[in-house]
Amino acid sequence: MADLKKLNVLMCGTGEYTTGWTGSGASTSDKKIGVVALTLFDLRRLDKVDHLAMVGVNGKKFPEIRQHLEKNIAGVYKDMDVSFEEFPKNGLVDADAYKVAINQMSAGEAVIIFTPDSTHFPIALYAIERGLHVLLTKPATQLLAHHNTLIEAAKKHNVVCFVEHHKRFDPVYSDARAKAATLGEFNFFNAWMSQPKSQLETFRAWAGKDSDISYYLSSHHIDICCWILEGIAVPTRVVASAATGIATSEPYNCVPQTEDTITLLVDWQSVKSQKHKGTAVYTASWTAPLKAGIHSGQHWYYMAEKGDINVDQAHRGYDLTYDDSGKSWVNPFYMKYSPSESGHFDGQRGYGYISIEKFIDAVRSVNANLTQPSDYDKQALPTIANTVLTTAILNAGRISLDEKRPVGIKREGDLWILE
Structure with missing residues (x-):
C-alpha cells in the first residue's frame, strides 16, 4: 500500500x-x-x-x-x-x-x-x-x-x-440525478435560489462590482442541471433578464449596476435526438425577505420524457421555532455543528x-x-474539465445582460466557445 x-x-x-x-x-x-x-x-x-x-x-x-x-x-x-x-x-x-x-x-x-x-x-x-x-x-x-x-x-x-x-454531494441531489437518468429525453428545468437582503451588507465590498447574483448563487443549480444532463443534452443559447432597484437603494446602496434578481433562459439540445429540445430557467436573488425562516431559498423542478422530479432543499420536514426569531427551517445534511457524544466535531x-x-x-x-x-x-x-458548461452558461448570461442579446454556446473541436 x-x-x-x-x-x-x-x-x-x-x-x-x-x-x-x-x-x-x-x-x-x-x-x-x-x-x-x-x-x-x-x-x-x-x-x-x-x-x-x-x-x-x-x-x-x-x-x-x-x-x-x-x-x-x-x-x-x-x-x-x-x-x-x-x-x-x-x-x-x-x-x-x-x-x-x-x-x-x-x-x-x-x-x-x-x-x-x-x-x-x-x-x-x-x-x-x-x-x-x-x-x-x-x-x-x-x-x-x-x-x-x-x-x-x-x-x-x-x-x-x-x-x-x-450540491453534488447532497444525498437528495445525487439520488435525483440517478433517477433522472431513467426518465428519457430532457424537456424542462426550473431552479430558484435566493438569500435574504442582509447578504447585501455582507457582500457590499464586491456586489455588483466584481460579480453578480447569478454567478454567486445560480452557479449551484446550473451545475446540478449540467451534471444531470451529462450525456443527455447540451446548452445552445442563453437569454438573460434582470430585476433592479432594491440593492441600489437605502439601506444597501450597492453600486448602480447591481442587479437584485437575475434569470437565465437556456435552450438545450438532445445529444441523441435532433427533434428533442429542452428549456431551463435559472433564477437567483439576494433580495429575499429577511425573516423567511431560511437562509437560502432553494428548489428545482425537472421534467423529462417519462416523468419529473421536484426538489425543495429549503424545507426538509425539519423546523424549529424560537421565541425571539420565529420559525426556522434547517438543513442537517449540509454542516452539523453540534459536537459528538465525545465532544469532538461531528460533521463529517x-x-x-x-x-x-x-x-x-x-x-x-x-x-x-x-x-x-x-x-x-x-x-x-x-x-475543472467536468464543470466547463456551468461557466459557459454563466458567462453567456452576463454577456446577454450587458449586450442585451441572445448568446450562443457551441463546441469547436475540444473547446466550448460563446458566439
Whole structure:
C-alpha cells in the first residue's frame, strides 16, 4: 500500500465561508463558524492534512479571526487545533500576498480558493503553474476562456483541479440525478435560489462590482442541471433578464449596476435526438425577505420524457421555532455543528465537509501515484474539465445582460466557445 502522506494546504480567502468571520464581525448566516477552515482543522485531527496556512489581503484581520476560531471552534470541540500560518504577516495589507504564500509551497501541496469571483482565475493559474493542486469555489471563473485555460494548465502540470460544487454531494441531489437518468429525453428545468437582503451588507465590498447574483448563487443549480444532463443534452443559447432597484437603494446602496434578481433562459439540445429540445430557467436573488425562516431559498423542478422530479432543499420536514426569531427551517445534511457524544466535531457526513474531503483524498491519492488527475474526470466529480458548461452558461448570461442579446454556446473541436 502506497504511503498516503499528510497534505499541506493553503486557504486563500479569510471570509465567511472559510472562517465564519465577515468584515462586520461573526457571520449571522448558517455558516457562523465557516466551512473550509473548520473542515481542514478536523481533517488535521484525523491525520489527513498537516501544515495549514491562510492568506487574505488585509493582515489586520487575523487577530480577530484567531480569537473567533479559538472561541467558537477550539473552545467548543475536543482536540481541535486551530493554528495556522498567516499571510500577509505583521498586519500588512497586500493584494499579492497569495503569491508570497504560494511561493513558499512545494509541488504536490494544495491550495483552496474562496475569494471574490474576479480573483479566482489569477490565483488558480498561479498555483497550478507551480505544481500545486487546486480546489476552487464556484463559479470557477467568470469567463469561459479562463476556464478553458485552467483545464489546459491542470492537464499540462498534471495536478488535481476541482470546483467546490458541494450540491453534488447532497444525498437528495445525487439520488435525483440517478433517477433522472431513467426518465428519457430532457424537456424542462426550473431552479430558484435566493438569500435574504442582509447578504447585501455582507457582500457590499464586491456586489455588483466584481460579480453578480447569478454567478454567486445560480452557479449551484446550473451545475446540478449540467451534471444531470451529462450525456443527455447540451446548452445552445442563453437569454438573460434582470430585476433592479432594491440593492441600489437605502439601506444597501450597492453600486448602480447591481442587479437584485437575475434569470437565465437556456435552450438545450438532445445529444441523441435532433427533434428533442429542452428549456431551463435559472433564477437567483439576494433580495429575499429577511425573516423567511431560511437562509437560502432553494428548489428545482425537472421534467423529462417519462416523468419529473421536484426538489425543495429549503424545507426538509425539519423546523424549529424560537421565541425571539420565529420559525426556522434547517438543513442537517449540509454542516452539523453540534459536537459528538465525545465532544469532538461531528460533521463529517455533511456535504459541505464531504466536498472538501473528496478533494483532499484525491490529491493524496495522486501524490502517492495511486491515481492520475484525469481519472477523476471519469467519475462525475466536479473537476475543472467536468464543470466547463456551468461557466459557459454563466458567462453567456452576463454577456446577454450587458449586450442585451441572445448568446450562443457551441463546441469547436475540444473547446466550448460563446458566439
